[in-house]
Amino acid sequence: MDEPLTRISRPQRWDVPFGASMTEAEVDRLLTFAPLSSFDAARFPPTIPLRGILRNDTRIRRFERGDIIVREGDYGNSAFFILSGNVRVLLDSLPSQQLGRRPPQKKSFLASLAQLWSQPVYPEVRDYSGGKTMSSIDAARVRARDATGEGVRIFLQDVPGVLEKNRTLQLGPGELFGEIASLARTPRTATVIAEDSAELLELRWQGLRDIRKYAPEWKQQIDRLYRERSLAAHLRETPLLKNLSDEDLRNVAEHTQFESFGDFEWNASYRTIREASAQERLAKEPVIAREGDYPNGLILIRSGFARLSRKYNHGERTISYLGKGDVFGLSALLCGAQFDERTGLQFSLRAIGYVDILFIPTPIFEQFIAPRFSEADVIELRAQVEHDSEINLGRDAEATFGPEMIEFLVEQRYVNGTATMLIDLDRCTRCDDCVRACAASHDNNPRFLRHGRVQNGIMVANACMHCVDPVCMIGCPTGAIHRESLEGQVVINDLTCVGCATCANSCPYDNIQMVEIRDGGGRFILDDVMQTPILKATKCDLCVDQLGGPACVRACPHDALTRADMREVDQLARWLDR
Amino acid sequence: MSPFLVRRICFSAGCLALCAATFFLWRVWRAALRPDAIYTGLLLLFLIFALTLFNARKKLPFLPLVRASTWLQIHIYAGWFCLFVFLLHIGFRLPNGPFEMTLALVFCIVILSGFFGLFISRDLPPRLARSGEPLLYERIPAFRLRIQREVEELVRQAERDTGSSTLGNFYVQYLRAFFVHRPRAFSALRRSGRKWHAVLAETSALDRYLNEREKAIAAELRDWIETKHNLDFQYASQRLLKFWLFVHIPFTYSLILLGVVHGVVATLYAGRW
Numbered sequence: 001m002d003e004p005l006t007r008i009s010r011p012q013r014w015d016v017p018f019g020a021s022m023t024e025a026e027v028d029r030l031l032t033f034a035p036l037s038s039f040d041a042a043r044f045p046p047t048i049p050l051r052g053i054l055r056n057d058t059r060i061r062r063f064e065r066g067d068i069i070v071r072e073g074d075y076g077n078s079a080f081f082i083l084s085g086n087v088r089v090l091l092d093s094l095p096s097q098q099l100g101r102r103p104p105q106k107k108s109f110l111a112s113l114a115q116l117w118s119q120p121v122y123p124e125v126r127d128y129s130g131g132k133t134m135s136s137i138d139a140a141r142v143r144a145r146d147a148t149g150e151g152v153r154i155f156l157q158d159v160p161g162v163l164e165k166n167r168t169l170q171l172g173p174g175e176l177f178g179e180i181a182s183l184a185r186t187p188r189t190a191t192v193i194a195e196d197s198a199e200l201l202e203l204r205w206q207g208l209r210d211i212r213k214y215a216p217e218w219k220q221q222i223d224r225l226y227r228e229r230s231l232a233a234h235l236r237e238t239p240l241l242k243n244l245s246d247e248d249l250r251n252v253a254e255h256t257q258f259e260s261f262g263d264f265e266w267n268a269s270y271r272t273i274r275e276a277s278a279q280e281r282l283a284k285e286p287v288i289a290r291e292g293d294y295p296n297g298l299i300l301i302r303s304g305f306a307r308l309s310r311k312y313n314h315g316e317r318t319i320s321y322l323g324k325g326d327v328f329g330l331s332a333l334l335c336g337a338q339f340d341e342r343t344g345l346q347f348s349l350r351a352i353g354y355v356d357i358l359f360i361p362t363p364i365f366e367q368f369i370a371p372r373f374s375e376a377d378v379i380e381l382r383a384q385v386e387h388d389s390e391i392n393l394g395r396d397a398e399a400t401f402g403p404e405m406i407e408f409l410v411e412q413r414y415v416n417g418t419a420t421m422l423i424d425l426d427r428c429t430r431c432d433d434c435v436r437a438c439a440a441s442h443d444n445n446p447r448f449l450r451h452g453r454v455q456n457g458i459m460v461a462n463a464c465m466h467c468v469d470p471v472c473m474i475g476c477p478t479g480a481i482h483r484e485s486l487e488g489q490v491v492i493n494d495l496t497c498v499g500c501a502t503c504a505n506s507c508p509y510d511n512i513q514m515v516e517i518r519d520g521g522g523r524f525i526l527d528d529v530m531q532t533p534i535l536k537a538t539k540c541d542l543c544v545d546q547l548g549g550p551a552c553v554r555a556c557p558h559d560a561l562t563r564a565d566m567r568e569v570d571q572l573a574r575w576l577d578r
Numbered sequence: 579m580s581p582f583l584v585r586r587i588c589f590s591a592g593c594l595a596l597c598a599a600t601f602f603l604w605r606v607w608r609a610a611l612r613p614d615a616i617y618t619g620l621l622l623l624f625l626i627f628a629l630t631l632f633n634a635r636k637k638l639p640f641l642p643l644v645r646a647s648t649w650l651q652i653h654i655y656a657g658w659f660c661l662f663v664f665l666l667h668i669g670f671r672l673p674n675g676p677f678e679m680t681l682a683l684v685f686c687i688v689i690l691s692g693f694f695g696l697f698i699s700r701d702l703p704p705r706l707a708r709s710g711e712p713l714l715y716e717r718i719p720a721f722r723l724r725i726q727r728e729v730e731e732l733v734r735q736a737e738r739d740t741g742s743s744t745l746g747n748f749y750v751q752y753l754r755a756f757f758v759h760r761p762r763a764f765s766a767l768r769r770s771g772r773k774w775h776a777v778l779a780e781t782s783a784l785d786r787y788l789n790e791r792e793k794a795i796a797a798e799l800r801d802w803i804e805t806k807h808n809l810d811f812q813y814a815s816q817r818l819l820k821f822w823l824f825v826h827i828p829f830t831y832s833l834i835l836l837g838v839v840h841g842v843v844a845t846l847y848a849g850r851w
Contacts, residue, residue, distance in 0.1 A: 112640045425707035429699045429819045430715060433646065437639030451714060457707045548642030555639045557650040558699065559582075578580050 014052065018078075018204045019059020027054045030201065033083060034174060039215045048210050057207025063087075063194035066159040070178050071099050072191040075473050075483060078204045079179035082171060085198025089177065090191045091167040098162075099191060100154045105545060112547050115440065122522035123445035124515045124536070126494070156193060163195075170195065179208060179222050180230055183264075183356075186303055187483070189230065209264065223258055231256060234358070238300060240327055241369065248368045257297075257359040261286040262304070266353035267471040267508040274412065281411055282309075282316055285350040288357065289328065292344040295336070297361040298369070299328040304355035304469060307410050308347045318407050319347060321415045323468065323567055333365050334378050352413060353469070401573060408455035409566065413508065417465030418488070419542055419563040421448060421552065422575070425457045427560035437555030438540075445515065447540040448552070458576065463552075464511045464540040466490050468567070472503040472512060481537065484544055491541045499535030512539045585651065593655040597662045604666045616848060618667040623837050625660045629653055630830060657692050664689075681836045688833050691826040698822065702766060702815045710808035715816040721809055726757045729802050736795040744784070745792060745799075752780050753799070757806055763821055766814035774807040 031037055031054070041050045060083070063069055070076055072093055080087075107115075156162055171177060171192075181188045182205040203211070212219045231253045235241050241249065262285070263269055273281055289299060291310055301322050308328070309316040322328060332343050360369070401409070409415050430450075438446040448463030470490045473481050480497040483490055492503075504512040516533040517525050524533040542563070543550045553561055564572050600621075607614035632653040635643055643649075664685060673682045706712070713721060729749070736745040756777045781800050785793055 107640075109641070112642075113638075115640050116638065425712060426704045429703055430706070430816050431819065433636060433639075436636075441640045451712070454707075454712060457704070459712060546640055551639045554643075554645045555636070557636075557646040558703075559647040560703075578582055 013206070014056035017056040017059075018202070018207070022055050022059060024051075024055070026060060027051050030054050030058070030083075033081075035217060035221065038217065039211070044210075044214045048214075050211070050214075053207045053210055057210075058201050058203045061200050061202050063198045063200065064155070065194055065196050066155040066157070067194045068099065068154045068156060069192045069194060069200065070181075070188045070190075071154075072189065073187045073483070075187055075470070076178060076181050077474055078202045079176060079182045079208050080192075081176050081201040081203065082173050083199040083201055084173055085200075086195040087171050087177070087192050087198055087200075088163060088195045089169040089171060090162070090193065091169060094162070094166070094191055098156070106547055107545055109547065119440065119444055120520060121444070122518050122520075123439075124443050124517050124538070125520055125522075126517045126525065126536075127520065128525070159193070162193075176221065176225060180226055182208060183212075183222075183260075205264070226258065227253060227256075231358075234302070238325070238327070240330070243372045244368065252360060252364055252368050255361060255364045257361070258302075258356070259288075259359055260354070260356050261288050261306075261351035262354040264354050265471070265474065267474075267506050270353070270413065270508040278407070278411065279315060282350070285352060288349040288351055288355065289345055291346065291348040295329040295332045295345055295362060297359050298330060298333055298365050299349065300358040300360070301326045301328070302356040302358050305352040305410075305413070305415055306355050306357075307350045307352050309350065310347050316348065317403060318410050320406065320569075321352065321410050322349070323415070333362060334370060334373060336362075336366075352410060352415070401569075401576065402456070405456055405458070405576070408453075412453060412460070414460050414465070415566045416467040416469055418468060418565045418567065419464075419466040419540075419550075420566055421461040421463035421465075421540075422562050422564050423450070423459040423461055424560045424578075425454065425459055427558045428459075428556075429558055429560075431557070433555045433557060434552040434561055437551040441543055441546050441551040442538075442541075445538070447513075447538055448511070462509070462511050464490060464507075464542075465509060466540075466542060472507045474506055476503055489542045489544055490539075491544060492537050492539060494536055497536050499537065501535065501537065503537050507539075512537050514538075589651055589655045593658050596659055600659075600663060600666065613848060615667060615669070616844065618663055619841060619844060622660065622663050622667055623841055625656060625663060626830075626834060626837060629656055629660065630834065633827065654696060657689065661689055677836075677840065681833075681840055684829055684833045684836060688826060688829045691822060691829065695822045695826055698767075698818055702819060706812060706815050709811045710805065713809070713812050715813070715820070718809060718813045718816075722757075722760070722806075722813075725802060725806055725809065729753070729757055729799065732795060732798055732802070736792060739795075740789065740791055742789075742792065744787060745795060748781075748784055749799075752777060753803075756803070759810070761810040761814040763814050763818040766811060766818050771807065774803065774810075778803055 031051075036054070039050055044050045044053075061080075063085075069080060069087060072090070177192055178188065180186065212222055232249060235244075235249055235253055235256070241252065244252065269284075273284055276284075285307060288306060289295070301324055303324050306322045306326075306328070307318055308320045308322060309318045311317075328347075328349050329345060332345055335343050414420055432450065435446045435448075435450055438448060448461055450461055452459050452461045454460075466489050470481075470483070472490065473483075476482075480493045480495075481490065481503045482493065499514065501514050504514050514535045515538050517536050519525055526532065527534055540550075548554060550563055553563055559578075562575055564575065566572065600618075604614055604618065606612075607617060632646075632649050635646060635649050668682065673679050733746050733749045737743055756773065759773075778800060781796055781803065785796060788796055
């Protein structure tokens, strides 16, 4: 007789709450705090009630004096709302070691050479004989403190000294911080420490996003905070606006609007979209601006990627892609402002995955930005518009790579990579020297597959691309997968990896592998309760600890392999056109 | 000008200059009645040792040594130079003793296998890149078996759908051998694809005896023939690209051994007869 099928209820969003200890009584207490108390619960849909968000997407955390709440440069998935106590935002950067980060360490020449004979026979061997634990954060001036079920916490030892030597900003009850990094998936811009005993409500970004959506006053508060804390600095860093006076910049900042397009967790839908036809894929990409429309304003890409395309018969031809710091609509706006020629947009702009933009309305552009351009600049821009080019890009990727390649890179979202492994199949002899070099440098097991999608004889191998938007880091419960602080490589701390496979499942490119680890004798290391092998996430780390950089590139005898930063279009084009 | 062309010109010019300088020295040594064979022999031995370092470099990928691609370029041009020094060493004549003949033969095998490796590593990859989906060498036997099973299932399906054994018989008579066949490595160098064309032509010629359903299945069979042809080419090419080293490297070590013996003997007995 056949065994009955196993039936379970479909997993739901709130099956696993953010904070296990949240109770209805805590939710009642939270709803007494402003501005939570002022939210209209009726505006929330029945499937995502406000109480449900507070119960499942938040947790209450208590910090002691000197505890580091967020570290500058870290990627975080949550924001913090201060319930009681005070925190200090450090406006100056602290040294990495003071923040508990290991300085990037490379092996010495002798240690590198020793790999020749010290490499274990079996793959993925780990040595737990020395009682190693998750203490890589144990730097000189930082100690780890157990925080009653909330994991390891880091604290500064010399709080008065730090406060005295650095410029700080005090935040008190009712204030919010960390929302920008959590919503835009960008690194934390400052370190925040507890000034005294503080009680904080930590909101994971899903809850923050929903409250922002259904409580307009919350959205206004977040936008106001961004406008106050970061926008002016962001605009100041935009080359286009660098000549603006402080007064003009303030005016521009005041009228700048924030908009987001696409799905924040785009990796979830990407696997199904990538198998769809080109038209279906394009139809699923939200339109930010449409070709032929009058430009309502200047668009600055704040994070994420956007596809630039124009109509071609019954479809759309991709011309290029825009990323952080790029602007769209400049030429059309300038022609309108300087020559009173109202031209439509030359291209359409669509969100690839998830895009955050800043939008400067046309009247503001014409009043404050356009007058800063010289007549010669405008004539040059106008000539480019007439030649169907686009000054906003500073690059024409279609002309550089060819139409097929640019469609491929954009549609497969390889433009996300900063160290994408490209293999020129016209030169690759399949000798596997790259694979052997990788294995020799990493626990006798290569960290990539010499296999992947191919376009025009170029293979994008299954190796970690060290993405601009590393969605693999969303949801890592221990922060084991993180960016190396200095050069930004996405690496996994083997000691803190719990083998949950969240990162491997999140990686849209299937570039993270879960491996069963072994002891020196080649036997699998088992979980003492479940008796199942311990898993660890592994992936390419760009040989951060090896002298000389990525072994795969150095080992290729035929110049067939490179690690390409897809933002460096010219460099990539030179490699493709060797 | 492409960077590869610039590199080729630079290395070629360097190699030619080195050859010219060595030839000049060799003429001078000969004119001065110096033991030129000893000098060129020592140089040759040194060059052979230096050339083998490329393999050692491959064993040390974690050391910050010069990139393997640069090593390979040096290896190639040093190989050319080595051939020239060898010709000077034997005085552009065939060696006469059995040991010298053996040594020269081994040297020629090493040099020729090296040039052969260079040729196929430039010729085969572009052709491989255009012969269907890239496959990992180790997985090809499994793919071959899968294709064979898919085709056999297709033929059985044809029999079930049409009640006719025409395609089944045709498969047994003509196609089975093609789908089971494991190509030899050197077949990758042949560009004609004679067997593949013949099988394809036979399958196309069968169309006139088939009904519509069978024709559709025969068209699918032709697709599978194309897939198997690509698979065979990938298998043979990758095999050849891997296995030429099994000639080049062992003979290199033999050459070193014989060369050292020859060097010792020649040095010991130099000028004694």
